[in-house]
Amino acid sequence: MNALNLKALGNSTAAELLRLRKWSAIWVIVGAWLALSLSFGYVFNYVAYKTGDDNFAGDGAGNAQLLAELMPNAIPDVIVSGLPMFGGALAMVVGALVAGNGFGWGTWKTVFTQGPSRSAAVGGSLAAVSIFIFAMMTATLVLCAGVSVAIAATEGQSITMPALSDLAQSFGAGFLVLEMWALLGFLVGVLAKGPALAVGLGLVWSLVVENLLRGVGSLLAGIETVTEALPGTAGGSLAGAIIGGPNGTPGVLDAISGERALITVAAYVLVAAIAAVVVMRRRDLA
Amino acid sequence: MNELVVETDGLTKRYGDRLAVDRVSMTVMRGEVYGFLGPNGAGKTTTLRMMLGLIRPTAGSASVLGRPAGGPEVTARIGALIEGPGFYPYLSGRDNLRTMARYQGLPATEVDRVLEMVDLADRAKDAFKGYSLGMKQRLGVAAAMLGSPDLLVLDEPTNGLDPAGMADMRALVVSLAEAGQTVILSSHILAEVQEICDRVGVINDGRLLRESTVAELRGGATLRVRATPEDAALAAVMQLAGDEGVRRIGNETLEVDLPVTAAPEVVRHLVAHSIDVHEVTVAERSLEDVFFEMTGNNKELVS
Missing domain, CATH: 3.40.50.300 (P-loop containing nucleotide triphosphate hydrolases)
Incomplete structure (x- = not known):
């Protein structure tokens, strides 16, 4: 990629960031993600802790265990727990909206006549989505840190932050899982030439089909091999590897090893990005 | 350019x-x-x-x-x-x-x-x-x-x-x-x-x-001459524009394939033959006329 293309890519990224940050639909999704992370990561567990051992959210866990999960030391686990289920689904919606709406609104057509190459324009859009996902993950980390420190202070517990390496590993894994789903959503948006079908198919796939296949896979060895290569399995297993195995959170798995999950997720990120660029470069915008 | x-x-x-x-x-x-x-x-x-x-x-x-x-x-x-x-x-x-x-x-x-x-x-x-x-x-x-x-x-x-x-x-x-x-x-x-x-x-x-x-x-402009008696006017104008250069278009009007600058000569010629000249106008085809001729479409299709 020469200097001119890098400049075009930078221009395209700046343009996409401008329009993404002013898009209320995107902020609604961020808000939903943060609210869900907060609710399932802290609010329900804290209510369970405060109201005793025998309740729905505690699932039999003792108060000490519940409190430990609310402490700053547990941030690495908390920030990846919600990713395989609703985090991935929301990221997929972001990708599908960003790519798919460009066809209905005619904005891809307008952008492609503004000067950047198609590779630069689509690359800029993918880069903007990635930056957005990174910011979303950062906001999650900051929120979780703030809430866990507040709970620790409220409950008179010592504030012990997790090791930086654990935090970095968890953050990186979480970013990769969200990035994978966002770029897969982007690719489906490109293939479907619109957001509605992309969002619908994407959600059904990520929330329903993969779970059903995993259910069938436990009965049929051939299917199990296939499910091990699916994005949901890879994302769930990567989160599982960070947490140390399934912890009862839907979607968190130990179907494949952490290393294999990491490679599979990274492969999906690369393939989705390259496929989206290739398809857009070759497509007629009629 | x-x-x-x-x-x-x-x-x-x-x-x-x-x-x-x-x-x-x-x-x-x-x-x-x-x-x-x-x-x-x-x-x-x-x-x-x-x-x-x-x-x-x-x-x-x-x-x-x-x-x-x-x-x-x-x-x-x-x-x-x-x-x-x-x-x-x-x-x-x-x-x-x-x-x-x-x-x-x-x-x-x-x-x-x-x-x-x-x-x-x-x-x-x-x-x-x-x-x-x-x-x-x-x-x-x-x-x-x-x-x-x-x-x-x-x-x-x-x-x-x-x-x-x-x-x-x-x-x-x-x-x-x-x-x-x-x-x-x-x-x-x-x-x-x-x-x-x-x-x-x-x-x-x-x-x-x-x-x-x-x-x-659009092509060049043509002359339109309304004169009576029409048959005599037709014969007279043909002397200037040739047999193929004049057409009846109704309402005692002739379309003449002569340049606009020839209008005074046409009028003098007709008057010299004791023909009454009622009106001389310049007819120009619009782009619309040409377009419909070329595409064979009626006006509703493009309006």
Whole structure:
């Protein structure tokens, strides 16, 4: 990629960031993600802790265990727990909206006549989505840190932050899982030439089909091999590897090893990005 | 003026069994306003999309500004409004233009300049989704003019504009042309094309029927003479214009294939033959007349 293309890519990224940050639909999704992370990561567990051992959210866990999960030391686990289920689904919606709406609104057509190459324009859009996902993950980390420190202070517990390496590993894994789903959503948006079908198919796939296949896979060895290569399995297993195995959170798995999950997720990120660029470069915008 | 800005060679686009554009070879010169005419579905927009690289030709080629169509080095020098404006509905007009300007690496001052040109500065803060069709169209033209492109491609730019807006758009295109801007203007409004364009290309059923100056296309003016008695007038005028140069067109009127400057001589000749001359007028074919003759379409199809 020469200097001119890098400049075009930078221009395209700046343009996409401008329009993404002013898009209320995107902020609604961020808000939903943060609210869900907060609710399932802290609010329900804290209510369970405060109201005793025998309740729905505690699932039999003792108060000490519940409190430990609310402490700053547990941030690495908390920030990846919600990713395989609703985090991935929301990221997929972001990708599908960003790519798919460009066809209905005619904005891809307008952008492609503004000067950047198609590779630069689509690359800029993918880069903007990635930056957005990174910011979303950062906001999650900051929120979780703030809430866990507040709970620790409220409950008179010592504030012990997790090791930086654990935090970095968890953050990186979480970013990769969200990035994978966002770029897969982007690719489906490109293939479907619109957001509605992309969002619908994407959600059904990520929330329903993969779970059903995993259910069938436990009965049929051939299917199990296939499910091990699916994005949901890879994302769930990567989160599982960070947490140390399934912890009862839907979607968190130990179907494949952490290393294999990491490679599979990274492969999906690369393939989705390259496929989206290739398809857009070759497509007629009629 | 004679530098080629656009040159297509056998440009063809086929969708399955349907031939949308059939071996179109056309040229656009630097500094001219080129009118691209044709009824709905004739292949105008498909041809323009191929020029811009939005769709790939099935066969043939298009060269724009000396390079193959569609490359970033070409599209960076073209401004285009193709088949309606495409913008982000949730953004304001200004933010839409800022986004498009960023794609080109242009400063914000460029946005203000084009907003002024299309008279949208006062409504620039309003969301695009709240714009009228005419305002959306003007924003599309503004986006096309970002960065002062070498070639402006406007596909039906007056769609949705009220008469005042249409007049403003015409004035804008004329002022751009006077500044040396090369413009390809696709339009249904033939009077508009006749008024603005230097040359025109007429396309129908995917084929380019004719490409010439507006004056050549319309042909020369003819004389119409109403005189009585008609038979005597016919015989007298034939002495000047020849047997094939005079036609009866009804209401005691003859159409005479003589230049307008011959009118006094025709009148003197008729009077000398004791023929009463009631009226002499100059008849010019409009671009619309020529267009309908060439395309065989009725007026409802293109209005």
